[in-house]
Amino acid sequence: MADYELFQFQLAAAPGRRSQAAFAGDLKDRGAGSVRAAGGELLGLFASQLGWAANELALLVRWGERGRADLSSLAAVEAVRREALTPTIRPAAGDRLRLGGIHVLRWFHVLPDSAEEFVKLSGEGWADFETRFDAKVFGLFRARDEAGAARFLLITRYGDHGEWERSRDPSTAAMQTFMRRQQLTVWTQAASTLATAV
Structure with a gap:
């Protein structure tokens, strides 16, 4: 059974959405490759609407058997919390x-x-x-x-x-x-x- 991880990021405060744009660009340029190289699959990036601060984002990753990736050095990241997750009745593989x-x-x-x-x-x-x-x-x-x-x-x-x-x-x-x-x-x-x- 595949395992999952939720990365919960707190980004640096900045006017407008500059931090989010910098983070998204670096995730695409460096982070996604790191995750894939470690055998992971990026399932989705979640941006706050209600309930989180504007500078909070989360990334859901499904991991294979090869390892993990560290995303704490991506642009604008001030803190990251990682939650290892085990699926129950959903999601199914794939x-x-x-x-x-x-x-x-x-x-x-x-x-x-x-x-x-x-x-x-x-x-x-x-x-x-x-x-x-x-x-x-x-x-x-x-x-x-x-x-x-x-x-x-x-x-x-x-x-x-x-x-x-x-x-x-x-x-x-x-x-x-x-x-x-x-x-x-x-x-x-x-x-x-x-x-x-x-």
């Missing part, structure tokens, strides 16, 4: 992000003894959720546990923010399943992003 719309990255901290049930309820809810709304879950990943909590990252594409709002309808089967999942959740935080290819 799945690709669908671009366009918005991508919501939501972190969950879950009671450790409820982690399996959390994943099961997620999958059950997606069946109704994805047929009813312009929404598609790319992946539900398990991260390293912290402070007595199982940690998960959910990446979901929505057609737009209006579709995200419509999908909150509590009368749907999906939301009723997700409300059961919420009972297992200690903490959650989400950010709306725009995903681009690298």
Whole structure:
């Protein structure tokens, strides 16, 4: 099974979007080659819309068996946090992000003894959720546990923010399943992003 990594970058503050442009150019010129040389595949770069500071970006990489790459020296990077991720029921090998719309990255901290049930309820809810709304879950990943909590990252594409709002309808089967999942959740935080290819 392939493993994944989320690089969460904090860029230097600069007027306009100069830091983002410098970072994106260096990622294309140097970083992408480093990742590929180490056996990795760049799946998408996520730029902040809501929930992150304007100078925050994230990069999702799927790794092969050969190694890792260090991206901390890319232009404008002040800090980087790396999260090793293991896929649960999604993504399957070879799945690709669908671009366009918005991508919501939501972190969950879950009671450790409820982690399996959390994943099961997620999958059950997606069946109704994805047929009813312009929404598609790319992946539900398990991260390293912290402070007595199982940690998960959910990446979901929505057609737009209006579709995200419509999908909150509590009368749907999906939301009723997700409300059961919420009972297992200690903490959650989400950010709306725009995903681009690298």
